[in-house]
Amino acid sequence: MTAVDNVSFSVSDGEIIGLIGPNGAGKSTTFNLIMGDLEPTDGVITYSGEEIQHVPTHERVREGLGRTYQSPRHFEEFTVRENIASCTLSNDLLLDTTTESGDTSVEEILRRTGLSDQAAVYPSKLTPAELRRLEIAKALATDPDVLLCDEVFAGITTEEARELADLIETLRDEGLTLLLIDHVMEVLMPLVDRAIVLNFGQKIAEGDSDEVVANDTVREVYLGESSGWPDESHRCLGPGGVLRKVTGCQRSLLQCRPWGVG
Numbered sequence: 634m635t636a637v638d639n640v641s642f643s644v645s646d647g648e649i650i651g652l653i654g655p656n657g658a659g660k661s662t663t664f665n666l667i668m669g670d671l672e673p674t675d676g677v678i679t680y681s682g683e684e685i686q687h688v689p690t691h692e693r694v695r696e697g698l699g700r701t702y703q704s705p706r707h708f709e710e711f712t713v714r715e716n717i718a719s720c721t722l723s724n725d726l727l728l729d730t731t732t733e734s735g736d737t738s739v740e741e742i743l744r745r746t747g748l749s750d751q752a753a754v755y756p757s758k759l760t761p762a763e764l765r766r767l768e769i770a771k772a773l774a775t776d777p778d779v780l781l782c783d784e785v786f787a788g789i790t791t792e793e794a795r796e797l798a799d800l801i802e803t804l805r806d807e808g809l810t811l812l813l814i815d816h817v818m819e820v821l822m823p824l825v826d827r828a829i830v831l832n833f834g835q836k837i838a839e840g841d842s843d844e845v846v847a848n849d850t851v852r853e854v855y856l857g858e859s860s861g862w863p864d865e866s867h868r869c870l871g872p873g874g875v876l877r878k879v880t881g882c883q884r885s886l887l888q889c890r891p892w893g894v895g
């Protein structure tokens with residue numbers, strides 16, 4: 634089975650792009666290909682006009698690509714400040730984690746991500762929402778131009794997710810380009826300029842939020858049928874063609890404009 638098959642899309646400076654699709658659709662694999670964690674067997678990935686599919690990950694990061702991980706990755710024995718400092722590309726910052734100079738300074742990143750009060754705290758003491766912020770803070774420490782966020786809204790309350798969405802919008806206003814994988818559609822869809830929908834490794838739709846949620850193929854993938862309103866009894870085809878119940882994220886997509894339940 635091919636995890637990501639012939640998927641093609643482009644991203645412009647300053648856009649917020651949503652990459653959505655059912656579990657196992659190939660979203661994280663797409664991130665892994667963009668970052669160089671996986672090498673494609675075919676095709677090209679270009680960044681700033683240059684082909685990068687054979688460029689090592691650390692060079693892609695230096696060129697301005699950054700990412701967060703679905704499962705937070707940090708050092709438990711480091712404080713929040715030390716975790717962020719450990720991700721900076723500057724040796725100076727590694728030696729002096731309290732510097733306040735420069736866009737990538739640790740203190741500035743703590744402030745931008747709302748983690749200043751947790752700077753001296755160890756990750757085990759953070760809430761799930763703060764851990765998501767730490768993921769973003771660590772990625773910001775590499776001073777990215779393009780930030781790939783893998784399910785930053787997962788496992789936190791909708792209100793916390795909306796606060797993170799505000800942070801993401803601020804980052805965009807500051808000049809970042811963002812690609813977001815997420816299943817929390819009611820927070821994601823109003824945030825994105827454009828959404829790309831994957832299913833079984835293939836792109837099945839692309840457009841603004843309204844276009845995507847009204848797309849028959851997308852509805853079919855999320856519902857297993859092209860009409861009717863969702864309820865607990867709806868079932869859909871999951872990865873491998875297995876029938877399964879509509880999940881929270883699928884209902885959450887259905888609650889987005891313009892379908893709007895109720």
Ligand SMILES: Nc1ncnc2c1ncn2[C@@H]1O[C@H](COP(=O)(O)OP(=O)(O)OP(=O)(O)O)[C@@H](O)[C@H]1O
Pocket residue numbers: 636654655656657658659660661662663872
């Ligand atoms: N290292 C791997 N080895 C083999 N198969 C893999 C590997 N990583 C992912 N896959 C498979 O590739 C497909 C795409 O997985 P991927 O993690 O990209 O999906 P996803 O859309 O991010 O799903 P989710 O929303 O559940 O995170 C799945 O069928 C998955 O089981």
